[in-house]
Amino acid sequence: MTLLRNTFYNVAGSTVPIIVAIVTVPFLLHGIGPAKFGLLSLAFLIVGYFGVFDLGLGRAIAHRIARIDDADDVDPRPIIGTAIVCNLALGLTGGLVLWLFATLYFADFLDAEAALREQMIQAIPALVLSVPITALTGVLSGSLEGRGRFIAVNLASGFAAILFHLLPLSLVLSGTKDLQWLVSAACAARILGVLILSVLCVREFGIRLAIIRSEAGRLFSFGGWVAVSSIVGPLMLVTDRFVIGALLGSIAVAIYTIPFEIAARTATIPQALGRALFPQLSAERSGNLASRLGYRSAFNLAALMTPLVIVGIFAMKPFLDLWLGTYDLKSVAIGQITLAAFWVNALSYVPLTFIVARGRPKTVAIVHCLEILPYFAVLYALTKFWGVEGAALAFLLRCGVDYLLLGGLSKLLAQIWLSHSVFATLIIGALFSAPYVQSNHFAALGLAATFVIFAVLAALALDKQQSVELYQKFAHRYKSSS
Numbered sequence: 001m002t003l004l005r006n007t008f009y010n011v012a013g014s015t016v017p018i019i020v021a022i023v024t025v026p027f028l029l030h031g032i033g034p035a036k037f038g039l040l041s042l043a044f045l046i047v048g049y050f051g052v053f054d055l056g057l058g059r060a061i062a063h064r065i066a067r068i069d070d071a072d073d074v075d076p077r078p079i080i081g082t083a084i085v086c087n088l089a090l091g092l093t094g095g096l097v098l099w100l101f102a103t104l105y106f107a108d109f110l111d112a113e114a115a116l117r118e119q120m121i122q123a124i125p126a127l128v129l130s131v132p133i134t135a136l137t138g139v140l141s142g143s144l145e146g147r148g149r150f151i152a153v154n155l156a157s158g159f160a161a162i163l164f165h166l167l168p169l170s171l172v173l174s175g176t177k178d179l180q181w182l183v184s185a186a187c188a189a190r191i192l193g194v195l196i197l198s199v200l201c202v203r204e205f206g207i208r209l210a211i212i213r214s215e216a217g218r219l220f221s222f223g224g225w226v227a228v229s230s231i232v233g234p235l236m237l238v239t240d241r242f243v244i245g246a247l248l249g250s251i252a253v254a255i256y257t258i259p260f261e262i263a264a265r266t267a268t269i270p271q272a273l274g275r276a277l278f279p280q281l282s283a284e285r286s287g288n289l290a291s292r293l294g295y296r297s298a299f300n301l302a303a304l305m306t307p308l309v310i311v312g313i314f315a316m317k318p319f320l321d322l323w324l325g326t327y328d329l330k331s332v333a334i335g336q337i338t339l340a341a342f343w344v345n346a347l348s349y350v351p352l353t354f355i356v357a358r359g360r361p362k363t364v365a366i367v368h369c370l371e372i373l374p375y376f377a378v379l380y381a382l383t384k385f386w387g388v389e390g391a392a393l394a395f396l397l398r399c400g401v402d403y404l405l406l407g408g409l410s411k412l413l414a415q416i417w418l419s420h421s422v423f424a425t426l427i428i429g430a431l432f433s434a435p436y437v438q439s440n441h442f443a444a445l446g447l448a449a450t451f452v453i454f455a456v457l458a459a460l461a462l463d464k465q466q467s468v469e470l471y472q473k474f475a476h477r478y479k480s481s482s
Contacts, residue, residue, distance in 0.1 A: 006150040010272030013154025017161035018265050024165045025258070026323060031172040035113070036179060038253035039120055040168075041261075042245060043183050045238045046102060047130040057087050058138025059226045059278070059356065060219045065146025066279035077208040080143045080201065083219055085211055087139045091132025099128050105242075116179070123183040133190045140197035144204060146279055152200050160193025226356060228365035232372050236398060239376065240391045243383050256388045259320065259335030266309060266342050270349035273301055277350070281357035290358060295415045298350040302416070303459035306423040307452045309343040310430045314448035317438040332438065334392045340431050341396035347420060348403045351410035367405045371398060419462040426455050 029037045061083045065076055106120040137157070144153045167185035176182075201207060240260075245253045277297055281290050316335040355363050375398045382390030407413030430451050437443040 006148065006276035007273050009150040009154050010275050011269060013150075013158040014161075014268040014272060016158050017165065018268065020162050020165045021261075022323070024169045028169050028172060029254075029258075031169075032177050032182075034251050034254040035116060036177070038245070038251060038257060039116055039179060040182060041253065041257045042241060043120065043123060043127060043179070044186065045241055046098065047127055047134065057083050057090070057135075057219055058142040059361075060142075061139055062142035062146040062279060063282045063357065064219065065143055066282040076143075077206050078212050079219075080139070080205055081207050081209040082212045083139045083143070084136065084207065085209055086219070087135045088132055091135030094135065095128040095131040098131055099124060102127055119179040122178075122180040126180070126184040126187040130187045130190055133187070133194050136194050137190070137197060140194065140201050143201055144197070145275060147204060148279065149200070149204060150276065152204075153197070156196040156200060157193060159196065160189050163189035163192060226361045226365070229361065229368050232365070232368040236368070236372060236375050240379055240383070240395060243379055244388060244391055247383055248387065252388055255331055256334055256391060259316065259331045260338050260392070262316075262319070263312070263335055263338035263342050266305065266312065266339065267346065269305060269308075270301055270346035273297060274349045274353040277353050278357050281354060290354070291412070291415075294350055294354040294410070294412050298347070298412055298416045299419055299463060301350060302347055302420055302423050303455075303463070305343055305346050306426060306455045306459075309339050309427060310451045310455060311448055312339045313427075313430045313434050314438070314444045314451075316434075318441055318444075330388055333389050333435075336431060336434060337389070337392040337396055340427055341392070341399045343427055344396070344399040344403050344424075348399070348406050351403075351406040351412050354410045354412060355406065363409055364406065367402070367409065371401060371405075419458075422458045422462065423455065426451055426458070 028040075032040070061080065064079060068076060102124045103121065106117050106124075141153050141157065144150075164186050167189050168182040171177075171181055171185055241253055241257060244256050277293070281293065313336050316339070317332045320331055320335065352364055355361070375394065378397060379391060379394040382394045384390070386393070404413070407416070430448070433447060434444070437447055
């Protein structure tokens with residue numbers, strides 16, 4: 001029940017900003033144009049990626065706090081204080097690295113007009129400031145999540161995320177379209193978010209800023225391997241936009257980014273589950289109980305995600321037409337392919353969370369390091385020959401390999417392969433049939449409903465115990481009503 005409740009808080013905390021983004025993005029896109037929108041997307045991607053300079057301490061502090069038992073008589077305040085000091089130093093270092101990278105990329109490698117490149121160079125200080133702010137956000141959120149305070153974290157982060165979309169739009173509506181000020185407004189929203197989280201942490205724990213070497217070593221030994229994954233994983237997630245920008249230009253980035261970001265919203269659910277699941281798996285002493293919890297979570301996640309992604313695949317074209325007007329047709333295919341990719345990626349969340357929470361972050365780090373060079377090669381080749389659709393296919397292939405490796409190493413794949421294979425068959429069927437009916441909305445609706453019905457029936461058939469309980473519940477209600 002606690003897992004379900006915390007997952008709900010995480011989903012709600014992420015969904016409201018998504019709704020705000022859905023409303024604001026069309027105004028922002030039409031207000032500044034696709035070229036500037038593509039550059040703004042790249043700026044936010046850079047900030048998000050350089051948040052990995054917390055070196056995994058956000059996840060490490062959540063794991064550490066979750067494992068503190070009442071009988072341990074351990075004071076969490078110096079532990080959190082140590083993590084804050086370390087993360088602030090790492091964030092400042094990351095900001096300096098970002099300054100060098102962004103200056104080089106925007107000045108010499110970006111395919112854009114000189115005036116736009118100059119605006120992005122002027123926005124670099126705001127990008128640099130965002131890095132330590134993002135690093136502190138990770139530690140403060142992790143501390144609260146380790147204690148199970150998910151509702152507080154989501155209220156604070158959700159509010160900041162809403163402002164992240166509204167503040168830049170307010171500037172555009174007032175006539176300010178310079179990228180420097182739009183990025184600065186987004187940075188201001190992040191600062192407000194970290195201030196709120198700081199107040200919540202002080203109220204929950206009290207904070208004693210210090211460096212305790214033993215705790216710093218313990219956090220870095222766990223977080224170091226998490227950091228490797230935090231660097232390599234997001235790098236593989238965002239590199240496609242940079243490759244597209246270098247090979248195809250900033251307008252192609254916008255064509256790719258909009259449907260990609262729509263598909264990426266489906267990651268809200270597995271991310272929410274992973275955040276709620278992590279402290280429970282970290283605190284669980286029994287390996288058998290942890291495996292049962294992992295299997296149940298993996299099955300339920302697939303059963304929930306499959307109908308949602310099927311509907312998304314069939315609804316991609318009418319949604320883009322309604323949301324943005326008649327848009328580039330390539331975006332429809334990109335959206336459908338990346339929806340399938342994020343479905344596969346969602347199935348990897350439980351195995352990944354299971355491996356890290358059971359104290360094996362090194363395993364995940366090695367997997368991601370093995371994937372990175374082959375993925376870059378495939379991404380470059382497919383983007384070079386097939387354009388933006390090729391980049392989407394490369395992402396789908398990478399997600400598939402990641403799922404198989406992590407599922408096998410967590411030993412959960414042996415339990416869930418049958419159910420996931422059935423759900424995968426339905427996703428593939430929807431992916432290949434959607435292009436033939438997307439011009440006929442009535443046919444698309446009927447076919448989507450058919451696939452969803454099959455997905456629900458498959459879930460009930462594959463989970464016999466849950467099916468029996470559901471049948472008994474309906475039978476009891478029927479008898480009571482009669």
